Each structure stands twice: as structure tokens, then as C-alpha cells.
Amino acid sequence: MAGSFRIDVGGASGFPSPADDYKQGPLDFNGLLVSNPPATFVVRVKGPEMQRVGIFAGDVLVVDRSLPAVDKAIVVAIVDGEFMLRRYRVREGKVWLAAEHPHYGDIAVREGMDFELWGVVRHSIRKHVVMEG
Amino acid sequence: MYALVDCNNFFASCERVFQPQLRGKPLVVLSNNDGCIIARSNEAKAVGIAMGEPYHLAKPRLKKFGVHVRSSNFVLYGDMSDRVMSVLAQFTPKREIYSIDEAFLDVAGLGDRLEAHVRDIRAKVLQWTGMPVSIGVANTKTLAKAANRMAKKEPKHGGVFTLRSEADVEAALGAMELQDVWGIGKSLAESLARYGWATPLALRQADAKVVRSKFNVIVERLVLELQGTPCLSISDVGLAKQTIISSRAFGRPITQIEEMYEAISTYVGRAAEKLRRDGQAAGALTVYFHTNRHRPQDKQYQASRTVTLPAASAETARLVMAAKEGIRGIWKDDFRYKKCGVVLFNLMPLEQVQGSLFGTPDDDQTIHLMQAVDGLNQRYGRDTVLLAAEGIRKDWRMKAGLVSKHYTTEWNEVLEVGDERRRA
Numbered sequence: 001m002a003g004s005f006r007i008d009v010g011g012a013s014g015f016p017s018p019a020d021d022y023k024q025g026p027l028d029f030n031g032l033l034v035s036n037p038p039a040t041f042v043v044r045v046k047g048p049e050m051q052r053v054g055i056f057a058g059d060v061l062v063v064d065r066s067l068p069a070v071d072k073a074i075v076v077a078i079v080d081g082e083f084m085l086r087r088y089r090v091r092e093g094k095v096w097l098a099a100e101h102p103h104y105g106d107i108a109v110r111e112g113m114d115f116e117l118w119g120v121v122r123h124s125i126r127k128h129v130v131m132e133g
Numbered sequence: 134m135y136a137l138v139d140c141n142n143f144f145a146s147c148e149r150v151f152q153p154q155l156r157g158k159p160l161v162v163l164s165n166n167d168g169c170i171i172a173r174s175n176e177a178k179a180v181g182i183a184m185g186e187p188y189h190l191a192k193p194r195l196k197k198f199g200v201h202v203r204s205s206n207f208v209l210y211g212d213m214s215d216r217v218m219s220v221l222a223q224f225t226p227k228r229e230i231y232s233i234d235e236a237f238l239d240v241a242g243l244g245d246r247l248e249a250h251v252r253d254i255r256a257k258v259l260q261w262t263g264m265p266v267s268i269g270v271a272n273t274k275t276l277a278k279a280a281n282r283m284a285k286k287e288p289k290h291g292g293v294f295t296l297r298s299e300a301d302v303e304a305a306l307g308a309m310e311l312q313d314v315w316g317i318g319k320s321l322a323e324s325l326a327r328y329g330w331a332t333p334l335a336l337r338q339a340d341a342k343v344v345r346s347k348f349n350v351i352v353e354r355l356v357l358e359l360q361g362t363p364c365l366s367i368s369d370v371g372l373a374k375q376t377i378i379s380s381r382a383f384g385r386p387i388t389q390i391e392e393m394y395e396a397i398s399t400y401v402g403r404a405a406e407k408l409r410r411d412g413q414a415a416g417a418l419t420v421y422f423h424t425n426r427h428r429p430q431d432k433q434y435q436a437s438r439t440v441t442l443p444a445a446s447a448e449t450a451r452l453v454m455a456a457k458e459g460i461r462g463i464w465k466d467d468f469r470y471k472k473c474g475v476v477l478f479n480l481m482p483l484e485q486v487q488g489s490l491f492g493t494p495d496d497d498q499t500i501h502l503m504q505a506v507d508g509l510n511q512r513y514g515r516d517t518v519l520l521a522a523e524g525i526r527k528d529w530r531m532k533a534g535l536v537s538k539h540y541t542t543e544w545n546e547v548l549e550v551g552d553e554r555r556r557a
Binding site (some may be wrong): 036038040041042043045048051060065066076078084085096102103104116 | 136152156215216217220257260261262263470533540541544547548549550551552553554555556
């Protein structure tokens, strides 16, 4: 109400805490996972194509569209109008998309092909608890 | 120097970021309740689909030309807009958000790095958010808008057009009708033409003082802006809202007062959230509802009522009580109502609210409760906690049959990528 104000002096007891001068906020997951918020998107993994690097169906990916695609980056790409999750490879001018699973072959990226790099995977998150509660 | 950044076919482009199969194809987006067409991709424009066409009338042609249709997904569009604006802010703090898909930037002092800088802005927005934009640059906002039009319409400019020389200005203004100039509508254009200023170039040649004597200072400013004298600057301080409006059409007609109470309570709840987010309280509100004008076979009735609160409030319960009082006063049975809404006005900052003989300002504890509720709804999704008055089933909610997912705001609606036919 108008005319009253409060000074925060510490914990429930009202006495100043010796920790007050050292206070930091709790760990912030956004700070850890998101480097460039407007360019960061979330994708959920549906298939086993990247299993060999420990990315499995159900995992959540933090994708950054502002990162450049460099050799060996894990990327979300669009090929022939469809989304794919692959490892981006470039060597001696040749570009291809590789899977990390024996059943999926390489896709060569050629001039004039319907190919777009959608974003680079920064982090993958896996949940290890099967049932809650 | 000002740059006007404008997203290309904004709603359609938002959809295409997450649904690549829609790229290069005719696509339209429908208004709330799937009523009419509010956005078209270039391919849809090319097959003659008009802006604002009612959906049910356009359906046969949409089908004939294979036009894809989406219901509006404002949750997604709002988030994408925030992203674009955020990228722009990284380039300069002197950024004025003009609409959901347009912003003015102050790009003074760049010398011959200006063109490269602006092209860099365009490239970054496209790469980081997936949104294609057009940028017009000139030394006044009005001319920047004209430059933007050129950038958008002429692909040879690569999405950026700068008015540097007299020839550039003549090219941009020469390609426009008077009513296409920012700030000039059809009737003002007609009035100006009567005085012999029938084109943007003609108006630019006019003596600003003479224009002022025939019209007013606003039109004079417009002429000065066309002549290259900036009169409007970047306003980076947002104006406190004057009113907050919340309304929707119903998916099916409402005939019972209890349902109208439920609907109005929901809209009041939404509006009150906006109010609290802005740190304001409302001193009065107007409620209104009406039947469907497009069904002449239905008896027509429209009514509104304004209710003044005993003390300005940001508390949903108090606002709902006032809204229901208003509804009660104008309600008539035996009508099929199509839409209702609420306008909150007499807005003032919460700290300025005073009590009166008739009411006391919101109780601190209640405000804390409301803020806790807002926090829960923000974290767990809209309507996690709501007033019982709003109704749980809400059968009257609007149709959005063809809406895409909330790819960027809901965990269980994010993009999914991968070959799901295979387990391992």
C-alpha cells in the first residue's frame, strides 16, 4: 500500500545471513543450453539414424540456426522437402550427409539439389527415468 | 537514415519454416474461426486468391488450384515475431517495432558501409530465424516505406533497396499510387488529387506550407518526409496501452446466458493477464455481444454496456464481476449470438490506483495470488488454473481445424525429425 516499503534483511528469522554477500542465483539451464535465443529451436528425435553417437529416438535436441555447419557437425537438414538428422561432412570440396547407423547410407550433396541446412545441433538431452512417480 | 524491415508474407513464411513441404506452393492462412483469408503466399496470389476472401466461398478455387490451407497460429506467429525483433535489436537498440512483422531501425552514421550492413541484417534474420525480409532504406521513415515496397516487388534488388539519389527516389515514388504512401488513405488521396496533387511525385513537388494551409500539420509533415526532411523519429519507448481488447467469435452460436458468462469470463481473464503483465489496472470496461450479421435469417441484436469499477482493478475476479453485471443488463433470450468481447479502459499504473467511497484498491495478497496464477499458466500452459466462472469444457470456442503446431512454445508440439518406421 502507498506509504509503506520493505527492506529485505535476510532469512525468516529477520537476522542478516552470513551468506548474503555471496549469493548467486541457482544454476540456469537456459544459460547452459541456449547461446542465441532467437536462433534456438527444439527438435525431438523420432528415429535411430544417429544412434552411434548416442542420440536416440525420444531425445530432445537444442538446435542453433546461427552456428555454421562445419565438418562433422550434427545437423538438421531438409532434403527434397523432408527433415533429416545427419552428420554434415565436407572434405576437399565434397559435401555429404552421413548417418550414424549401419542401415542408412550417405547422401551426397550436389549442386542444384533440393538441400537446405536448417540448423546445427548444439546439445542433445536424454531422459533416463522411464516412469514418473 | 532509416531502414524499414518488413517480413515477406509473414504468416505464410512462419508456417514454411517448420513445414518445408509448403515452400514454393500456393498457401493461405485463415483468420480466427477460419472465417476469411488473411495471408497468401506469392503462389496463391498468382492463382488469383484475394486477400480477405471468405474461406467458404474460396474453397472450390483453393481445391482446384491445390492451395494449401492453414488456420492462423498466432501463438507461433507471435513467437516468430519476437525472434525477428530480437535479432534486429542485436544490430541496434534504436529499433521501433511497428507491427507484428515490421520494424524501423535507425541506421545513421554508417557511411559507405550502409548497404553491406543492411544486407547483413537481412541475411542474419533469414539464417537465424528462417524468416525472409525486405528492407527499404532512406533518410525519412515515409521514404523508407516506399523503398521497402520496391525491395519487395523487384526481386532484382535482392531484398534491399536504398534511396540514395534523386533518381532512386523518383523510381520508388513513381511506381506507387498516392494512396500507397504511408499515412495516405483512399479518401485523403482523393482530397489531395482535387488540389492537383494526384501522385506521390506531384505531392513531393508541393510547397509544404501550402499543403498545410489546405489540410493540416500532419499532411504537411508527410510532404516534408517525402521531400527528405525527417519529421518522425524512432520511438524506442513503448506507449503505455490505452485499452486492452479481448474478443473472439464463437465456433457455434451461443443462446444461453450461462454460456455467455463463461465466454466473457474467459476473455476478461485473458485481458486481465495482459493488464497485470503491463503493471496496470483498469478503471472501467465495456462488454458487447452480437448476432451473426451474415445470417439475415437470424433475428439480429447487438448491444454493449460500459461498467465503471468502484476502484481501478487488475484482479480477474473483480473484472469478471463487472463484466457479468454488464452482460446481465443487456441480455436478451431467443437470439443466436456469434461474438462477444470486452474492452478494458481507463488504464493506469497499479501504483496510482486510489480507493474511493465505493471501493478499495486491489488487496496486495490477492494481487500476489493473481501473479502466482499467471506464473502457473505461463509455465504449464494456458488455462492450467482458471476461474471456475470461465467454464472447463468451453464448447463455444472457435474453430481452428487446420492449425499447425505450437512448434516453439509447447514441449509436446515441437518439430519431430527422423525415420520413425525403424526402432533401432
